Amino acid sequence: MSEQLLAILKLCLLAALYLFFMRVLWSVWTQVREPKKRVASPTGKRGPRKVAASSVLDGKLVVCEPVAMVGQTYSLGDELTIGRAAGCQIMLDDTYISQLHTRIFLREGKYMVEDLGSTNGTYLNRRKVSGPMVMQVGDMLQVGSVILELT
Numbered sequence: 001m002s003e004q005l006l007a008i009l010k011l012c013l014l015a016a017l018y019l020f021f022m023r024v025l026w027s028v029w030t031q032v033r034e035p036k037k038r039v040a041s042p043t044g045k046r047g048p049r050k051v052a053a054s055s056v057l058d059g060k061l062v063v064c065e066p067v068a069m070v071g072q073t074y075s076l077g078d079e080l081t082i083g084r085a086a087g088c089q090i091m092l093d094d095t096y097i098s099q100l101h102t103r104i105f106l107r108e109g110k111y112m113v114e115d116l117g118s119t120n121g122t123y124l125n126r127r128k129v130s131g132p133m134v135m136q137v138g139d140m141l142q143v144g145s146v147i148l149e150l151t
């Protein structure tokens with residue numbers, strides 16, 4: 001092989017390595033950064049919703065990701081569990097979800113979420129749930145690769 005061809009191959013390999021590292025950094029950045037705050041706008045674009053206190057008790061979880069499940073809705077009661085086990089009220093078939101992964105329950109008129117010792121953790125608005133945390137309308141709950149919004 002000629003030296004010119006080897007030099008071109010070296011540059012291509014170097015470019016591929018830089019692209020790979022940029023992709024890794026981008027993935028890490030999107031997982032670590034804070035979620036954007038939603039702001040109500042006069043143009044009618046989606047923002048935080050004002051909800052009466054009594055309607056919070058009729059909460060629902062709506063699937064936002066993955067695309068194949070978008071729009072699925074789960075009604076919240078006094079208490080429910082999320083996981084892969086048959087006894088869970090919300091049973092999700094995802095290899096990143098534990099058998100008994102997360103519990104959502106009602107306490108003093110507010111929905112609370114807690115991780116049940118899952119392997120991959122539960123995230124509320126991209127923050128790891130380490131103990132019971134209060135959920136509010138519009139919050140995003142990540143369980144495995146499934147993202148649900150409280151409405």
